[in-house]
Amino acid sequence: MTPRATDRSRDDREEREDRAAGVLLGAACGDALGVPYEFAARLPEDRVPEMVGGGLGPYAPGEYSDDTQMAVCIAETLRDHGEPCSDLALEQTARAFLRWRREGASDIGAQTAQVLGGTERALAAEGAGAGAAETMAGLSARMFGSGQRCAGNGSLMRTAPLALAHLDDPRGLAESARLYSLLTHGDPLAAQACVLWCEAVRQAVVHGTYEGLHAGLDLLESGARDTWAGHLAEAENAPPGSFAPNGFVVRALQAAWSAIVHTPVEAGSPDRYTAPVQAAVRAGDDTDTVAAIAGALVGARWGRSSVPQGYLDAVHGWPGYRADGLAGLAGEILRRHGG
Numbered sequence: 001m002t003p004r005a006t007d008r009s010r011d012d013r014e015e016r017e018d019r020a021a022g023v024l025l026g027a028a029c030g031d032a033l034g035v036p037y038e039f040a041a042r043l044p045e046d047r048v049p050e051m052v053g054g055g056l057g058p059y060a061p062g063e064y065s066d067d068t069q070m071a072v073c074i075a076e077t078l079r080d081h082g083e084p085c086s087d088l089a090l091e092q093t094a095r096a097f098l099r100w101r102r103e104g105a106s107d108i109g110a111q112t113a114q115v116l117g118g119t120e121r122a123l124a125a126e127g128a129g130a131g132a133a134e135t136m137a138g139l140s141a142r143m144f145g146s147g148q149r150c151a152g153n154g155s156l157m158r159t160a161p162l163a164l165a166h167l168d169d170p171r172g173l174a175e176s177a178r179l180y181s182l183l184t185h186g187d188p189l190a191a192q193a194c195v196l197w198c199e200a201v202r203q204a205v206v207h208g209t210y211e212g213l214h215a216g217l218d219l220l221e222s223g224a225r226d227t228w229a230g231h232l233a234e235a236e237n238a239p240p241g242s243f244a245p246n247g248f249v250v251r252a253l254q255a256a257w258s259a260i261v262h263t264p265v266e267a268g269s270p271d272r273y274t275a276p277v278q279a280a281v282r283a284g285d286d287t288d289t290v291a292a293i294a295g296a297l298v299g300a301r302w303g304r305s306s307v308p309q310g311y312l313d314a315v316h317g318w319p320g321y322r323a324d325g326l327a328g329l330a331g332e333i334l335r336r337h338g339g
């Protein structure tokens with residue numbers, strides 16, 4: 001190997017690690033940036049959102065919310081397990097969700113609250129030997145089967161870290177995205193949204209492009225592809241505010257994608273992270289979740305180095321992470337999964 005080739009591969013590796021860290025940091029900073037404005041009046045176009053805290057928590061300035069808290073539960077599982085789809089890995093995540101609900105949940109979505117609460121009660125009744133993941137997914141499936149609305153944005157907001165465990169395996173990533181969505185959201189629409197966004201994040205980390213979202217259509221069940229192609233086209237043809245209210249997972253994905261495609265930025269631009277993520281906050285309604293979803297993808301494309309130092313200094317949250325800890329967690333996932 002020539003010295004030049006060695007330098008090149010080290011540069012590629014550092015770039016990939018920067019983008020991987022950008023997934024968790026991009027989501028966490030988007031979340032914390034959207035927290036103060038969740039379900040409040042939509043910000044005007046000339047207003048710059050700030051990490052001032054408040055919101056539903058209420059949160060400290062820079063503190064991230066349930067979106068990143070739950071993403072951390074998944075990320076720590078990926079750090080600890082080599083097979084994300086294994087029963088052991090899903091069990092760790094399900095147990096982490098339950099612990100988070102007891103100890104860390106500063107706010108919690110209605111669908112997730114119902115499933116986690118029902119799982120706690122079922123486990124208490126069944127005894128210590130019962131599987132939390134199986135109980136949780138079973139309850140979610142029954143809720144969907146009974147006709148309840150189960151396609152909130154609560155699984156999409158947390159699944160981006162899965163991409164870091166499958167950087168060279170899109171089909172494995174799609175399977176993981178489905179399983180981790182189905183833990184709490186029995187509607188296949190939520191799982192499909194997770195498949196698409198995870199593939200977008202994966203390709204953004206690996207290739208530095210946004211092409212993975214459309215490419216991800218091939219990973220969906222054949223009957224869902226045209227429907228989702230239509231949803232993406234709608235997002236590309238209307239501003240992000242058009243998709244509020246965005247508690248429904250399709251609307252949340254559309255709002256995040258619309259914010260990205262309607263905020264073109266140059267590769268070297270200092271606002272390549274902030275401009276699209278601030279646009280996601282201005283979409284209104286579930287601002288922290290839309291900005292967390294958008295932030296994961298924007299951070300994946302442009303990396304940790306695109307996130308302003310002021311955001312990195314401020315961002316923090318349960319169970320005690322700050323920016324360096326989140327970046328370190330992303331790095332550990334890469335090393336565990338050969339990324």
Ligand SMILES: [Mg+2]
Binds near residue numbers: 289
């Ligand atoms: Mg939240």
